[in-house]
Amino acid sequence: MSMTLRVIVHDSDIRKVVIEETPADADALKQVLQKKLQLAYPFNIQYEDPFFNNALCNISDINDLPERATVKIIPLDTSPSSSQADTIILSGSDTSEQLSAERQIVWPDEFEIPKFSVNVEYRLRQGNLAFMKDGTTADVGRDIKHDILEGLAGAIYTFRAYPSDEDFTQVAAALIKTHPCLTEQGSTSGFAGWKNSLKFKMANYRSKMRKSGCSDVAIGEKRGAMKATKHQGIKKPRRSELNFLPNFPNGEDEESQKRTRIELVEEMKRRPLNMSLIGQKMDSTFALRRKEIVHSEPLVSDILEKWPALFLESQIFAEFNRISGRNLRSEFYTALDTHSARLIEIFKKRGGNQGKKLDEILQQVFSKSSDVTVVRTAVLQGLPVLLGDESEDFFRMCFDVDVEADFSGVDVGLLTVFCEDMPARCPNDLNVDAKRAIILEGKVVMDDVPTLPHAVCLLFALIYALNLDYPKTMSNTFEFVQRVMLSLGGKNLKPKLQTLKNQLFS
Structure with a gap:
């Protein structure tokens, strides 16, 4: 029998959850809710018991739940103390839950220092009071320092396994801001x-x-x-991926996920497509897909054969969300529209050969200035010119009768496809009636994309999903989209990117 629950995740997040089949026991219910709610932390469940005027009680027997029950998620405090840290990290069931959960939260703008053990928190409070009184810094012993560093490392790991130098600076600065008694007297920054x-x-x-x-x-x-070779070496997130290589979900392994993958391939052969079922199976096989793509670095054609659903538009954006925790479609267009007017002003001020190329693009904008797609297209085609990229091999064109032409020399590219009776001038043509296609490793993997901005957005997501390098001739443009427009990754930019960012926000 199915089960409908009103789930209180916290006071401002209350959800309706439908479970197709009643779980066998309380532990099974916990696993189902963890997956459906995508909770990345251990928790207990309590329910409103009508026998006690809806007071909250722990669930000991699944049969105690009313037909339409209200349950509450009770997070467990997993902050390790200095004596327990190593044990908790390596313990059995709690660790498996922690490792199998995908990260849900991106790196914060302001890092919040976690709570430490009771003893350390007491010592820090006393030290902070002394520091505020007369500027005396705390004498941190080895055990206290171990506890602090272990707690900070655990907190960092919930966001990313390989923090950058900027991330370490941010955390260390936040530490002495929260606990000023830990400030180092002999350090310029106070936290080196x-x-x-x-x-x-x-x-x-x-x-x-x-x-x-x-x-x-x-x-x-x-x-x-x-x-370290092209296919061997340290493999770790390069572009601020939140879930670069997740563990298999609880209760599953590589073989079980391979069986689901085969079911998914068969489902893709049916018409009409059951998008809801496909989405569920893509969610459940995310760990296997990332393992194959990151470890084996297969050809795009092999991925297309094994994971055809990955090239559906909805699943491209869903995969980007699984990897980065971001809504790419929304954020990409918001950033593009926010910066378009200022970028066009910068285009107009450029002189020399760059200025001539940009002027050719802008002339088409002036004749169709009311069309937002034309403005977006002009900005995306002007950025490579402004950043010194060589976009000639990236932006290709052909007529629809030639769409099956040989593109074996194109690793990554966007194809503008004109109807045979449609006048075409160049790959930079802003004609919004033309269709676009995406080329990867010489093969058209997506066609009939309505606009160039949408094609760029999809390609950006595919590069994440397939763990591809940015095309060398367009690396500055993609880095700018990633780091400046979408704020994904470190803040240390190449000189060209930093210069344009300064102009953009001036």
Whole structure:
């Protein structure tokens, strides 16, 4: 029998959850809710018991639940103390739940320092009071420092396994801001020593997680242990991926996910497509797909054969969300529209050969200025010119009768497809009636895309989904879209990108 629940995740997040088949027991219910609600932390469940005027009670027997029950998620405090940290990291069931859960939250603008053990928190409170009174800094012993660093490493790992130097700086600065008694007197910044210690602790923490079987650090071996080649070496997130290489969900392994993949391939052969079922199976096989793509680096044609649903528009954006935790379609167009007017102003001020190329693009905007698609297209075609990229091999064109032409020399490209009776001038033509196609490794993997901005958006998502490099001739443009427009990744930019960012926000 099915079960309908009113689930209180927290006071501002109350959801209706329909479970197709009643779970066998309370633990099974917890697993179902963790998957359906995508909760990345351990929790208990309580329900409103009508026998006690709807007071909350722990669930001991699944049969105690009313037909339409209200349940509440009770998060468990998993902050490790100095004496328990190693045990918790390597423990059995709790660890499996933690490792199998996908990350849900991107790196915060302001890092919140976690709570430490009761003893450490008491010592820090006393130290902060003394610091505010007369500026005295705390004498941190080895045990206190271990607890602080272990807690910080655990908090960092919930966001990313391989933090950047900027991330370490942010965390160390937040530490002495929250606990000023930890400020280092001999350091210009006040936290240089903490930052260095945190880097070593994070490496040690990854080693422990690797021994626990955590996938996203399992392939991050020491540099000296292998020769780094194109298909061998340290594999870790390059573009601020939230879930670069997740573990298999609880109760599943590689073989069970392979069976689901085969079912998914068969489902793609049916018409009409059951998009809801396809989405569920794509969600459930995410770990297997990332393992195959990241470990084996297969050809795009092989991925297309094994994972045809990955090239559906809805699943391209869904995969980007699984990897990065971001709504690409919404954020991409919002950023593009926000910056278009200022970028066009910058285009107009450029002189020389760049200015001539940009002027050719802008002339088409002036004749169709009311069309937002034309403005977006002009900006995306002007950016490579402005950033010194060579877009000639990236932006291709052909007539619809030639769409099956040989593109074997194109690793990554966008194809403008004109009708045979439609006048075509150049690949930079802003004609909104033309269709677009996406080329990867010499093969058209998507066609009939309505506009160039939409094609760029889809291609950006595919690069994440397939773990591809940016095309060399367009690397500056894609880096600008990623780091500046979408704020994905570190803030240290190449000089060209930093210059344009300064102009953009001036």
